[in-house]
Amino acid sequence: MPIAVITVLVSLLLGFGVVTEAYLILELPEEIRGTGFGLLRTIAFGVGALSPVVFGAAADRGRFDYVFFALAGLAGVMILLALRVPDVEADPDA
Numbered sequence: 001m002p003i004a005v006i007t008v009l010v011s012l013l014l015g016f017g018v019v020t021e022a023y024l025i026l027e028l029p030e031e032i033r034g035t036g037f038g039l040l041r042t043i044a045f046g047v048g049a050l051s052p053v054v055f056g057a058a059a060d061r062g063r064f065d066y067v068f069f070a071l072a073g074l075a076g077v078m079i080l081l082a083l084r085v086p087d088v089e090a091d092p093d094a
Helices: 002-011 013-027 030-060 064-083
Strands: none
Touching: 002 064, 013 030, 013 064, 030 064
């Protein structure tokens, strides 16, 4: 049962990417918006690409459950951070 609850929490990570990216684009200064956003996305993709390696290494050592709980904790932190993001009004000139 705890794994099912954790799976639901971890699946929430998929929905935060879209909201976070839109917020980041609006909040980055105009002069670094393209490069800055590209750098942030590259870092995010890098972390995402390394995650299976970390999970596999943990599973090989019999620590799969611990990494899964750590991922659930990360999802919880992301949810808390997302709740702190201020509302951004859409730019009517865009």
